[in-house]
Amino acid sequence: MDRTEVVIVGSGFGALAAAKKLAKAGTPFVLISETTEHLFQPLLYQVATGVLSAGEIAPSIRAILAKYPNADVRLGRVVDVHADAKELVYEAAGERHTLGYNFLIAATGARQSYFGRDEFAKVTYALKTVNDAKRLRDQIVRCFEEAHTTTDPERAKNLLSFIVIGAGATGVELAGQIKELAGRYFEQSIRGITADDVTVTLVEGAGVAMPAYGGKLSEYTKASLEKSGVEVVLNTLVTDIDEHGATLKAHGSEAGERRTAETIVWSAGVQANDFAGVLAERTGCETDRAGRLLVNPDLTVGGRADIFAVGDMTSLNNLPGQSPVAMQGGRHVARTVLGKTPRGTAFKFRDKGSMAIINRFRAVTKVKSIELTGFIAWVLWLAVHMVYLVGFRNRYIAVMSWFGSFLGHRRPHFHYAQEPSPVGAVDADNDEDDEVSVAA
Numbered sequence: 001m002d003r004t005e006v007v008i009v010g011s012g013f014g015a016l017a018a019a020k021k022l023a024k025a026g027t028p029f030v031l032i033s034e035t036t037e038h039l040f041q042p043l044l045y046q047v048a049t050g051v052l053s054a055g056e057i058a059p060s061i062r063a064i065l066a067k068y069p070n071a072d073v074r075l076g077r078v079v080d081v082h083a084d085a086k087e088l089v090y091e092a093a094g095e096r097h098t099l100g101y102n103f104l105i106a107a108t109g110a111r112q113s114y115f116g117r118d119e120f121a122k123v124t125y126a127l128k129t130v131n132d133a134k135r136l137r138d139q140i141v142r143c144f145e146e147a148h149t150t151t152d153p154e155r156a157k158n159l160l161s162f163i164v165i166g167a168g169a170t171g172v173e174l175a176g177q178i179k180e181l182a183g184r185y186f187e188q189s190i191r192g193i194t195a196d197d198v199t200v201t202l203v204e205g206a207g208v209a210m211p212a213y214g215g216k217l218s219e220y221t222k223a224s225l226e227k228s229g230v231e232v233v234l235n236t237l238v239t240d241i242d243e244h245g246a247t248l249k250a251h252g253s254e255a256g257e258r259r260t261a262e263t264i265v266w267s268a269g270v271q272a273n274d275f276a277g278v279l280a281e282r283t284g285c286e287t288d289r290a291g292r293l294l295v296n297p298d299l300t301v302g303g304r305a306d307i308f309a310v311g312d313m314t315s316l317n318n319l320p321g322q323s324p325v326a327m328q329g330g331r332h333v334a335r336t337v338l339g340k341t342p343r344g345t346a347f348k349f350r351d352k353g354s355m356a357i358i359n360r361f362r363a364v365t366k367v368k369s370i371e372l373t374g375f376i377a378w379v380l381w382l383a384v385h386m387v388y389l390v391g392f393r394n395r396y397i398a399v400m401s402w403f404g405s406f407l408g409h410r411r412p413h414f415h416y417a418q419e420p421s422p423v424g425a426v427d428a429d430n431d432e433d434d435e436v437s438v439a440a
């Protein structure tokens with residue numbers, strides 16, 4: 001029987017934080033993930049808008065852990081747990097494998113939620129994986145290219161219309177970037193298209209943009225987006241979506257309003273990945289409406305002292321689904337496993353603040369009661385993201401790309417859209433970062 005001391009499931013923020021602690025302590029562990037990249041999701045929108053390449057935000061977790069002989073990274077999908085036998089079942093290379101453990105740390109994250117309207121997945125673009133970002137990037141390029149050449153003005157208008165659903169950080173950052181892209185890249189490189197021809201509509205069900213912030217920061221976000229030309233539609237739900245548009249229904253209104261757009265991006269909600277459901281069933285742990293595990297205060301799952309879960313797949317004390325929660329959770333659990341923290345110690349999250357970029361030189365930052373907006377917040381955003389990007393090379397290249405995009409007009413990672421890809425098509429053959437650059 002294949003056995004190890006600790007099994008970590010996932011290669012995101014929670015998993016990597018736990019893995020690093022165990023690796024440094026010399027504890028043998030196996031990390032199993034269905035992708036071998038460590039994806040920095042907060043910058044996915046920059047891959048979608050050509051600022052960064054996928055490689056810059058998704059280094060190989062194998063490479064990160066290569067120098068630790070006690071770390072064994074495996075590409076596989078975990079499908080089951082036999083809690084009493086302390087065994088995990090995973091699929092890899094077309095086979096089923098069983099792996100024994102003393103401790104299990106699950107950090108399998110979350111995926112998009114369509115609130116019961118799963119058919120929306122087929123007609124919208126998502127932003128959760130590297131392939132999502134590449135698919136959206138191809139679509140954006142295709143829309144501009146085809147709008148440039150079509151002789152049908154109605155079609156051109158549609159191609160240059162973008163609807164982003166959900167005004168959380170992802171929706172705000174993406175909407176701001178698409179508008180900026182129109183004015184600072186395509187306007188320079190495609191004759192006859194100006195930023196004014198491009199419509200970006202950001203739709204939010206709540207009464208403010210970026211509801212997680214509220215107050216002054218939400219107001220600033222809305223005002224900044226509107227100043228840059230993004231239409232911000234609040235108190236409104238999207239009731240229908242098809243390949244050519246969406247129906248928006250304001251709260252309290254009887255009829256919906258049809259908006260046409262060739263590109264609709266869904267960033268309105270998340271739900272835990274499937275493995276959370278498996279763990280819930282096998283350990284008796286309860287879940288919330290988004291399928292997240294209602295873990296114990298020490299991050300153990302159900303009645304088990306040897307199974308932990310961290311990050312987006314969990315719900316504890318209303319902590320936000322953000323990377324610092326996953327990272328600190330991963331470290332807390334690793335310390336518990338290593339015996340550095342007594343068993344049963346409650347996880348305490350240290351909130352170091354949160355931030356979102358709106359567009360070039362504008363961001364919002366909240367650190368405890370200190371709220372910053374504008375250029376200072378933007379510089380802080382830049383500094384923090386440089387620190388958190390994994391790997392010196394990635395940091396260096398990202399900084400160069402940011403200078404090129406924010407100070408100049410470059411979008412180094414756009415490439416020609418060779419084939420128009422229909423909405424809903426799976427971009428199966430576009431999983432390599434082998435783009436041909438068309439630097440502006």
Ligand SMILES: Cc1cc2nc3c(=O)[nH]c(=O)nc-3n(C[C@H](O)[C@H](O)[C@H](O)COP(=O)(O)OP(=O)(O)OC[C@H]3O[C@@H](n4cnc5c(N)ncnc54)[C@H](O)[C@@H]3O)c2cc1C
Nearest residue numbers: 010011012013014034041042078108109311312321322323
């Ligand atoms: C577009 C976007 C923007 C964001 N912006 C911000 C931001 O600005 N600030 C912020 O703090 N947070 C942001 N977040 C949230 C942040 O990225 C998440 O909170 C964080 O990634 C959660 O970490 P995690 O380890 O729980 O899960 P993830 O990082 O999602 O990792 C989950 C891992 O589990 C693996 N996996 C899933 N199922 C299985 C299985 N069955 N078997 C094996 N492996 C599996 C996946 O391949 C993945 O490696 C953003 C998220 C998105 C999508």
